[in-house]
Amino acid sequence: MLRRALLAVSVAAVLLAVFVPAAAATHSWGSYHWARTSNPFTVNLGDNVSGHWDGHLTTASADWSKSTVMDTQVVAGNTAGRKCRPTAGRAEVCNAAYGNNGWLGLAQIWISGSHITQALAKMNDTYFNDTQRYSATARQHVMCQEVGHDFGLGHQDESGADFDTCMDYSRALDNPSPNKHDYDQLATIYAHTDSSTTLSATAATGQPGKVERVDRISDTTIVEHYANGTKKVTHIFWAVPGAHDHGDDD
Numbered sequence: 001m002l003r004r005a006l007l008a009v010s011v012a013a014v015l016l017a018v019f020v021p022a023a024a025a026t027h028s029w030g031s032y033h034w035a036r037t038s039n040p041f042t043v044n045l046g047d048n049v050s051g052h053w054d055g056h057l058t059t060a061s062a063d064w065s066k067s068t069v070m071d072t073q074v075v076a077g078n079t080a081g082r083k084c085r086p087t088a089g090r091a092e093v094c095n096a097a098y099g100n101n102g103w104l105g106l107a108q109i110w111i112s113g114s115h116i117t118q119a120l121a122k123m124n125d126t127y128f129n130d131t132q133r134y135s136a137t138a139r140q141h142v143m144c145q146e147v148g149h150d151f152g153l154g155h156q157d158e159s160g161a162d163f164d165t166c167m168d169y170s171r172a173l174d175n176p177s178p179n180k181h182d183y184d185q186l187a188t189i190y191a192h193t194d195s196s197t198t199l200s201a202t203a204a205t206g207q208p209g210k211v212e213r214v215d216r217i218s219d220t221t222i223v224e225h226y227a228n229g230t231k232k233v234t235h236i237f238w239a240v241p242g243a244h245d246h247g248d249d250d
Contacts, residue, residue: 027167027181028189029154032233035115035194039069043151043199046092048077048084053095053123056136056143063144063177069190070151084122086110089200091119091150093143098124104134105142105237107149112230117198121146127239140176141166142237148178149235152189156181158220169237 034043049057061072077092079085084094086108104127108120123142128134144166145155156163162170165179213225224232 026188027154027156027185029109029149029152029233029235031114032109032111032116033114033152033189035196035198036190037193037195037197039190039193040067040071041069041190041197041199042071042073044073044075044090045147046077046079046087046090047074048080048092048094049123050095053139053143056140057093057147059140059176060144060147064147064151066178067183067186069187072147084120086118086120087201088118089198091121091147093121093123093147095123095125095128097126097129098122099126101126102239103236104128104239105146107146107235107237108232109150109152110230110232112198115194115198116150116152117230119150121150134173137176138173141170141173144176144178145237146235148182151186153182153185154235155220 034041045057045061047054047057057074061074065071075090077094078087079092079094081094081096082098084092084096086092101124104124106120106122106124108122109116110118121143123139123146128139128142148167153167155169156165156167158169160169160171162168162172162175163179163181164175165182166175166177167179167182168175210227211224212227215223215225217223220236220238222234222236224234226232
């Protein structure tokens with residue numbers, strides 16, 4: 001079902017390059033956030049990546065830990081490769097050759113109410129193995145962005161313009177780090193505290209049953225609604241014009 005939805009939005013991803021909107025004043029991903037009882041808090045990042053991605057994950061973790069409200073910690077992963085599966089209370093980070101499906105990276109968060117309960121970040125080596133097209137900086141840009149989505153951040157801009165942040169959709173893929181606006185947005189998202197935490201192994205478990213409905217929110221965002229009232233939200237980083245020929249998408 002998700003694959004059909006991804007195919008349905010691929011045309012919109014190509015058309016996006018025609019329009020150049022201004023960056024939004026805020027770029028939170030809906031109202032989604034990890035529940036926690038105090039700040040600063042720590043999000044564990046499960047290391048399921050192979051050797052050529054380890055440095056990128058370590059760098060992304062260090063960059064995002066510069067936030068005043070949040071730290072991250074790279075820990076041993078609980079999953080691997082194409083079988084990348086979520087773990088309650090943390091974000092699992094994976095890489096594999098996921099195929100010529102049009103995306104460089106995916107971020108997925110599982111939601112109960114407005115609270116993130118588990119998350120994934122995936123890097124698609126089908127494209128990144130082409131090191132002539134995708135430099136180390138490009139890989140860092142996508143790693144930084146997919147991990148950033150797992151904290152509740154959206155894109156600063158989707159026009160293809162360069163906003164000097166890994167949270168933009170720059171076609172050059174030349175921004176390996178967050179910028180001040182990203183850290184300010186995290187401070188806004190996490191300005192309040194909660195009465196409980198979802199940063200624990202008992203917050204949720206895996207896929208919560210049958211998918212009842214799939215909503216295409218935009219060309220980059222899909223929401224799957226489960227029978228138990230929870231949902232999974234997917235953010236897609238498409239292979240951008242100039243870096244990949246969309247004619248190869250399947």
